[in-house]
Amino acid sequence: MILFKDVGFEYEPGQPVLQNINLELEPGQVVGLMGENGAGKTTLVKHINGLLKPTTGAVYVNNIDTRDTSTAQLAKTVGFVFQNADHQLFADTLQAEVAFGLRNLGFSKEEVDNRVAQYLELFGLTRYGGQSPFLLSGGERKRLALASVLCVEPKVLILDEPTQAQDALQKAKLLNFIDSFRDPEHILLLVTHDVEFAIRAVDRLIILSNGQLIADGSPNQILSTPRLLDRARLLPPQLTQFAHQMAKQFPQFPTNVTTLDETIEAVNQLLRGRR
Amino acid sequence: MAAIFEAFRFKQKATFMHSLDPRTTFFMAVTFSIIGMLFLQIIPLLLVFLSMVPFILFARSTRQWFKSLQGLAILAGFILIINSFFISFSFAISTVLRLIVLMTAFSLFFLTVHPDDFALALIKMHIPYEFAFAFSMAVRYVPTIATETETIRDAQMSRGLELERGNILQKVRNYIPILIPIIVSSIRRALQVAESLESRAFGSTAKRTSLYDLSLRKRDYAMLLVTTFALIFALFVAFVVRIQFPFLLPDWFFWSLPF
Numbered sequence: 001m002i003l004f005k006d007v008g009f010e011y012e013p014g015q016p017v018l019q020n021i022n023l024e025l026e027p028g029q030v031v032g033l034m035g036e037n038g039a040g041k042t043t044l045v046k047h048i049n050g051l052l053k054p055t056t057g058a059v060y061v062n063n064i065d066t067r068d069t070s071t072a073q074l075a076k077t078v079g080f081v082f083q084n085a086d087h088q089l090f091a092d093t094l095q096a097e098v099a100f101g102l103r104n105l106g107f108s109k110e111e112v113d114n115r116v117a118q119y120l121e122l123f124g125l126t127r128y129g130g131q132s133p134f135l136l137s138g139g140e141r142k143r144l145a146l147a148s149v150l151c152v153e154p155k156v157l158i159l160d161e162p163t164q165a166q167d168a169l170q171k172a173k174l175l176n177f178i179d180s181f182r183d184p185e186h187i188l189l190l191v192t193h194d195v196e197f198a199i200r201a202v203d204r205l206i207i208l209s210n211g212q213l214i215a216d217g218s219p220n221q222i223l224s225t226p227r228l229l230d231r232a233r234l235l236p237p238q239l240t241q242f243a244h245q246m247a248k249q250f251p252q253f254p255t256n257v258t259t260l261d262e263t264i265e266a267v268n269q270l271l272r273g274r275r
Numbered sequence: 276m277a278a279i280f281e282a283f284r285f286k287q288k289a290t291f292m293h294s295l296d297p298r299t300t301f302f303m304a305v306t307f308s309i310i311g312m313l314f315l316q317i318i319p320l321l322l323v324f325l326s327m328v329p330f331i332l333f334a335r336s337t338r339q340w341f342k343s344l345q346g347l348a349i350l351a352g353f354i355l356i357i358n359s360f361f362i363s364f365s366f367a368i369s370t371v372l373r374l375i376v377l378m379t380a381f382s383l384f385f386l387t388v389h390p391d392d393f394a395l396a397l398i399k400m401h402i403p404y405e406f407a408f409a410f411s412m413a414v415r416y417v418p419t420i421a422t423e424t425e426t427i428r429d430a431q432m433s434r435g436l437e438l439e440r441g442n443i444l445q446k447v448r449n450y451i452p453i454l455i456p457i458i459v460s461s462i463r464r465a466l467q468v469a470e471s472l473e474s475r476a477f478g479s480t481a482k483r484t485s486l487y488d489l490s491l492r493k494r495d496y497a498m499l500l501v502t503t504f505a506l507i508f509a510l511f512v513a514f515v516v517r518i519q520f521p522f523l524l525p526d527w528f529f530w531s532l533p534f
């Protein structure tokens with residue numbers, strides 16, 4: 001479990017980037033974190049694996065205060081995939097890249113070999129195994145970065161803007177992966193600007209604006225509240241925009257729809273009513 | 276590690292130092308460096324150092340400058356140990372002082388001169404535009420690389436990298452996962468920038484005009500004059516007095532620690 005208690009943070013004294021953050025993340029949840037550029041999303045998630053320590057308040061990961069431990073220690077529990085894969089790839093081969101984290105955390109030689117093979121396979125990279133990571137395409141590098149973090153099987157996973165520069169197929173694959181990670185043991189925190197992706201991926205959505213939490217609830221409810229979207233500089237999902245257009249003509253049309261199923265249902269209702 | 280770059284991150288401020296022409300600031304920085312190189316006695320170096328402090332204060336950049344010195348700490352520690360071991364502690368101290376003087380001179384320049392003005396100054400000094408441009412690009416990318424270095428370090432630490440682990444050799448090796456991504460992404464960026472420059476017709480005309488021009492003002496002439504005097508005085512002391520008439524110099528000039 002992750003707990004933010006009255007967390008405040010500033011990079012430069014007197015310029016708070018996070019204020020009064022109170023947040024609890026339970027296993028079993030896929031949580032989305034959204035907010036405008038510079039809202040403090042990256043800053044917030046860096047507190048979870050101790051890269052940043054709160055200026056005021058405290059952050060607990062499984063009841064351990066992050067100030068009492070190191071990022072290397074937390075790396076066993078918290079996996080963090082950064083936005084840009086090029087910021088983490090460095091090894092001669094894909095195998096060595098995946099093995100890096102495992103070795104740092106002291107896995108046995110045998111276990112390292114097993115996991116490397118397993119995770120390269122999982123992300124469809126086995127055939128490049130002995131090749132240099134720098135020869136991969138952008139999307140492949142991104143997947144390798146993901147594999148090299150996931151191989152340690154962290155209970156908590158943080159993905160910072162994983163859909164950036166990914167084609168529809170890669171997004172669908174990522175969605176699959178997220179669904180497979182959704183179980184009673186794991187917490188997944190997804191930082192994104194991609195409304196359409198969030199609506200399909202997350203169970204709970206948190207909105208951060210100008211360093212403060214302004215909303216926390218079901219994606220459906222939040223993404224259909226124009227005021228919140230406006231503050232987080234997000235466009236409503238297309239289907240919600242559609243619903244608002246419909247409601248102008250047919251006042252009974254519900255505006256809180258976000259998914260395709262809900263929209264179809266609403267349209268059916270409307271048609272039935274008019275028949 | 277990234278702290279050292281902090282010293283060179285230009286910030287626009289309305290101060291006397293920022294208002295000087297880049298050529299003036301350049302001349303001042305070079306002069307301070309030369310004077311720093313002329314002497315290797317503790318007290319003269321301290322004096323050079325103290326004479327620079329007001330300028331740092333004028334530029335309202337004390338904090339950044341301090342960070343640059345922090346970045347120097349490892350190197351300074353190294354010099355201190357090696358020199359005290361092979362020569363003397365006194366010599367080690369003066370070497371470190373010299374390092375601090377040089378660092379201060381350069382951070383004074385980079386903290387108060389906008390990279391664009393710097394390029395303009397080079398062109399005024401008849402350096403070909405391509406070189407001036409390359410130089411200002413290099414300076415401009417320092418902060419970018421600094422920020423990137425921090426991100427890369429964060430990313431690798433999230434994968435369990437511990438920089439402080441192991442003996443000296445191991446500690447150096449610990450930096451490989453940070454250095455390689457820096458180099459690779461710098462090369463990637465350089466290629467991108469080159470392509471983007473060419474696609475915007477870089478170098479298509481031989482003679483360029485510029486939107487802003489530099490001009491020396493009264494304050495520049497005043498500073499240039501003072502700096503020139505300081506340089507002449509230092510050269511005179513170093514090459515004439517110290518060599519021909521060392522007895523003219525006060526005792527404190529040669530003062531050193533007894534060990």
Ligand SMILES: Nc1ncnc2c1ncn2[C@@H]1O[C@H](COP(=O)(O)OP(=O)(O)OP(=O)(O)O)[C@@H](O)[C@H]1O
Nearest residue numbers: 011012017035036037038039040041042043044425
């Ligand atoms: N290393 C740093 N030093 C100083 N200020 C920083 C640093 N990193 C971020 N900031 C500032 O903190 C604020 C929040 O930045 P952060 O990166 O957390 O935003 P974000 O919500 O992740 O934005 P984006 O959507 O653009 O990724 C910004 O105003 C930024 O300028």
Ligand SMILES: [Mg+2]
Nearest residue numbers: 041042043160
């Ligand atoms: Mg961010």
